[in-house]
Amino acid sequence: MSQPxxxxxxxxxxxxxxxxxxPGGGNLDLCLTCSSCVNGCPAxxxxxxxxxxxxxxxLLGLDEEVLQTPWIWWCSMCQRCRxxxxxxxxxxxxxxxxxxxWSRENTPKGIQKSCDLHLxxxxxxxIRREDWVSLCAELAEETRxxxxxxKDLPAPMDKKGAGYYLNQNAKEPTVEPEEMIPLWKILHEVxxxxxxxxxxxxxVNYCMFSGDDRDWEAVVRRQSEIVNDLxxxxxxxxx
Amino acid sequence: MVDxxxxxxxxxxTCQDPCNLVRKGLGDSVADDLRFVIKHVAGEENFVDMWPNxxxxxxxxxxxxxxxxxxxxxRRAFGRIKFDxxxxxxxxxxxxxCHNCRSQITxxxxxxGGKYQTVHLWSLIVKAMVRKSxxxxx
Ligand code: SF4
Ligand code: SF4
Numbered sequence: 001m002s003q004p005x006x007x008x009x010x011x012x013x014x015x016x017x018x019x020x021x022x023p024g025g026g027n028l029d030l031c032l033t034c035s036s037c038v039n040g041c042p043a044x045x046x047x048x049x050x051x052x053x054x055x056x057x058x059l060l061g062l063d064e065e066v067l068q069t070p071w072i073w074w075c076s077m078c079q080r081c082r083x084x085x086x087x088x089x090x091x092x093x094x095x096x097x098x099x100x101x102w103s104r105e106n107t108p109k110g111i112q113k114s115c116d117l118h119l120x121x122x123x124x125x126x127i128r129r130e131d132w133v134s135l136c137a138e139l140a141e142e143t144r145x146x147x148x149x150x151k152d153l154p155a156p157m158d159k160k161g162a163g164y165y166l167n168q169n170a171k172e173p174t175v176e177p178e179e180m181i182p183l184w185k186i187l188h189e190v191x192x193x194x195x196x197x198x199x200x201x202x203x204v205n206y207c208m209f210s211g212d213d214r215d216w217e218a219v220v221r222r223q224s225e226i227v228n229d230l231x232x233x234x235x236x237x238x239x
Numbered sequence: 240m241v242d243x244x245x246x247x248x249x250x251x252x253t254c255q256d257p258c259n260l261v262r263k264g265l266g267d268s269v270a271d272d273l274r275f276v277i278k279h280v281a282g283e284e285n286f287v288d289m290w291p292n293x294x295x296x297x298x299x300x301x302x303x304x305x306x307x308x309x310x311x312x313x314r315r316a317f318g319r320i321k322f323d324x325x326x327x328x329x330x331x332x333x334x335x336x337c338h339n340c341r342s343q344i345t346x347x348x349x350x351x352g353g354k355y356q357t358v359h360l361w362s363l364i365v366k367a368m369v370r371k372s373x374x375x376x377x
Contacts (some may be wrong), residue, residue: 005351042317043296075314076260076305078298110307169338182365189370197333204339239259239337 010061018058018097026090031055037091039079046074051081051091056092072098073108077209099211101237107210114206115215122222123202133157133160133198135173136180155184158230159195165232166194167203167223169239183238194236197226203239240362241367243282252281252363253289253330255344256296257337267293277334280367288330297321301343325355336360346347349361 019025032182037051037203044050047073068105072095079092118127134137140155147153158161165186172180207215227235254277256262261270270293278286289296300317308314321344325333333348334358335341345357 040297042300042320046313046316070310073304073308074310074317076258076298076300076303076317078302079263080258080295080298083262083294108304108308108310109305110309114304114307171338171342179359179362182359183361185365186361186368189368206304206307209307211248239339 010063012050012058012061012063014063014066014098015058015061015184018094021089021097024090026093027088028055028059028090028094030087031059031085031089032087034086036084036086037089040084041075041081042078042146043071043075046234049169051075054190055089055091055094067101068209073111087193095184099209100213102211104210104212110212111206114204115210115212115219118202118205118207122200124204124206125170125174125202127170127173129198132173135177136196139177139181140184143184144191150185153181153184153188156195158195161231162193162195163233164192164194165227165230165235166196167201167235167237167239168196169204170202171204176189194232195232197230200226203237240369240371241280241364242369243280243285243367245366246282246285249285250281251285251287251296251328251330252332252334253287253328254360255299255336255340256291256293257335257340258269258296258298258302260337261296262294267279270294270296271324273334273360276364280364281332287330289324289328297324299340299343300347301337301341306339306342314343315347315350318343318350322351322353323345326375330355332363333357334360334363336348351368 015028033052035052038044041051049069054066054071072233075095077092077095081091082088114124118124121127124203136155136157140153143153168180205216207218207219254273256270256273261267274286291297297320299321300314300356305314333344333355335344336359341357341359348355348357
């Protein structure tokens with residue numbers, strides 16, 4: 001007669017933690033081990049790990065290994081596995097929960113730094129307020145002078161009561177500022193009354209990926225306060 | 240108003256469905272909107288879709304903080320599947336509506352020897368845009 005496999009006395013505290021935190025519990029216990037998630041995941045096989053294996057480790061109570069594998073940073077939390085899963089198991093959320101358990105010191109430096117810069121400067125690349133303001137003003141002025149068709153192109157900053165608030169991935173002013181101009185042109189042509197803000201204008205939020213909910217919230221909260229202060233009705237998130 | 244006639248040479252265009260916008264965000268309807276716009280600005284016959292796409296699309300590997308995390312080799316290994324998908328379309332241009340996708344797809348193109356270019360959706364729209372004030376009637 002076959003005997004059940006006994007896995008010692010391990011108990012997954014991490015699993016309980018994740019089930020309590022993920023909306024609906026993440027269906028973790030429903031896994032059929034069908035491997036649909038594995039087949040559809042670009043992170044499968046990276047360093048001999050895949051979504052199903054990660055989940056099985058959690059379910060088996062291998063908390064130590066689960067909370068140590070750097071694979072959680074090689075999964076992009078894209079949620080393709082969840083979409084493929086017949087049982088709706090939420091592995092992306094499980095990965096996020098694991099990220100939350102990593103200390104600030106061990107979180108990949110680049111992610112943590114982008115988040116820290118965002119908290120300090122209001123954007124993830126650490127552009128100073130006056131540089132952002134003058135960059136936009138100069139780009140708009142150059143366009144107005146050099147392009148016959150666009151002599152009337154505005155790039156409004158802190159415009160109270162504008163209908164739309166526009167944010168911008170901070171990589172754009174950093175690496176390809178001229179790429180912002182086409183967006184301004186479209187908004188102007190279709191008659192949208194919009195504005196940037198001189199503070200907290202970044203469209204990205206790396207604090208979402210570092211795993212610290214308080215940082216994440218701080219960034220979102222600050223931007224929404226600014227949108228409200230300006231009296232804008234709609235936020236256009238360009239990222 | 241947009242006019243796709245700038246694309247005289249029949250430059251082929253495909254698009255990346257950003258995970259956060261489509262699968263994790265507004266779903267297939269926004270992916271359909273994206274295609275509607277691209278077809279109008281680049282010419283319907285010049286659009287080639289990737290497969291799988293929309294909500295079943297593969298992540299490019301730029302998301303979840305990957306670009307900042309420093310795991311360059313892993314990120315590129317992750318992106319291989321996306322690169323192969325793009326190559327299979329034969330497209331000259333990949334529309335990347337998200338800046339993260341754009342950085343990643345540009346990078347894997349350079350690393351794996353792709354010939355395609357990446358553009359923001361808004362840059363492509365402006366190429367085809369005809370201003371009301373300068374439009375010639377008729
Ligand atoms: S797709 Fe779902 S049920 Fe199948 S192995 Fe993955 S988590 Fe388990
Ligand atoms: S969320 Fe992570 S595990 Fe799931 S498909 Fe995406 S990369 Fe793979």
